[in-house]
Amino acid sequence: MTPPVTTIAEPVTGAPPAGGPPPEPAELSPRPAPLPSHKPVPKRELRLDLFRGLALWLIFIDHLPANVLTWFTLRNYGFSDATEIFIFISGYTAAFVYGKAMTDLGFVVAAARILKRVWQIYVAHVFLFTIFLAEISYVATSFQNPLYSEEMGILDFLKQPDVTIVQALLLRFRPVNMDVLPLYIVLMFFLPPILWLMRRWPDVTLGLATLLYAATWQFDLHLTAYPSGAWVFNPYAWQLLFVFGAWCAMGGAKRLSRVLASKVTLWLAAAYLVAAFYVTLTWYTPQLFHTLPKWLEQWMYPIDKPNLDVLRFAHFLALAALTVRFIPRDWPALNSPWLRPLILCGQHSLEIFCIGIFLAFAGYFILAEVSGGAVLHFFVSVTGICIMSAAAWLFSWYKNVASKAGSRTPPDADLAGGDAA
């Protein structure tokens, strides 16, 4: 019964990890749940949902103007940020769900489903682009500040909509804040062959991904963007994180468990995180900027975000190692209603991501129109997070209702859109 319910809202996290039981209705879990007791079934990996939800919140906050909450976001404390978490977990869950679909339904059907998902993400991207267009058009007519006449040059894009819009549809023109989805689209597009290979030779696949990553650095592989430059997240490089996530999902995580449990890993990871924190500190407190030795600066900078710098990747690995060590799979707090909003957001990542970007745009509007100070900034951030959580709760509720109905009667063709596959 899993296939029909998985794809309505969010196929990636919708299915239970091992596919055994029906997906645990999200808002039921705080009750004394009879479900886990009757079988030693593998439970939903709530940690993934939790951290993807967290990544979504952080991405939202990072897209707003800086305010008090910005200091809680990851990028202020080390090299990697929420994007790494998002891409890794997306790789993990996608491999999990579609890998299972490949076993159950065969390569072709699973691949078709993946492509359908790609289409959904693409449509979401175009939707966000429309909002962007609306925004800059509005600004073009309302913003009259002689101080910023140069910055208004951005509106030149409006003068040639024929080029701009077509380039946006080709994923080559990506305004600020709209870089993650195109990366996600490309990665998902190549998921079927990756999965096919991964199911046979997981280590070879990971090896190939690493090779491609190395080749990216060696030969400067990149995708060009419009009007100039390259993709902000180079898919040739970032695929490593995605494939690594998939590899972990396909049993790699189990094999790594001994490494993860060792004291050496713990201390290495901790030391690296502390060092990265200090380096980050020098960015925000210019007084400390000169305390770094020059050779270190020359070796370290620039920390290349487009090409997923090794320092960033290592930082993510260190974070992940500590997280897995200190937050066990059955961490009781995972079922606490306190973390529910985060987990729900993580379970509907595409929708919540889009809502987050939209809210960031909308938040900007409010801040610009009301000319608010720090208080309003803060209020907008908190409200945004509340709206995201409420929306996630709504999606879960709907999915539950729909899946209950779906298990009894054949789903409405329009509603489920052929999700039953």
Added chain:
Amino acid sequence: MKAVAKAGLGWIAAAALLTAVGLSSPAVADPDAPACVPPAYLLATEAKLKGVAAALKTTRKLDILVVGSRSSTIQSAENSSYPGRLQALLRERFPGVTVNVTMEMRPKRTAGDIATGLGALVAERKPTLVIWQTGTYDAIRSIDPDEFRTALGQGIDAVKQDGADIILMNLQYSPRTETMINPAPYLDAMRVVAQEHDVPLFDRFALMRHWNETGEFDLFSPAPGIDLALRVHNCLARALMALVIEAAQTDPAEVRTQR
């Protein structure tokens, strides 16, 4: 269900608490402080402007060339933009020195476009100090940050070869266009290049953001009129002068007594 309700209450309480934190955070501007004092750490620099120091102490003639773009000017008030204000302030501060600040406008050019002609320009004008204000157009066109960095390096080398000092000036802090223009990679590049080439960086972005946060200016305002621009440029000119003096390691009083 009770647990859910409890947690909901908890979240509301947490939000309220955080709001309280947010309420208390806006920095209260000291009413006695003179307007737009730049924080000292934003003007600290290890790089030295030897040519400027010599010009102030010995030749008594300081020619400054601002290579900039539209954000170096204010339409319909050219003399009140920061280059004009800088000239006035420097003349006031160093009465015995002939100070000239000239503007070279290069609107809608990337750093790469400007870097190629910078050597020739400096050779022709022979300024003591070049203030190179750049980055905005590169950010608008989302030029590859690597390319941008290389261009900066080339421009700096060309100016130094012609025997002039140079200060880099980065982008304006423009909160309203932040969802459309991403300044971060260009700010980083300029910081790194300035450090590598041992050149002072005038962190216009950080200064403006600081003033916006302390409530000195409301840079979010959609239609503030020309008044805001005038005040911002005046403050920038004052901070810029402070940086020039700091990097030239010159005590204005000392220059004056030599008169």
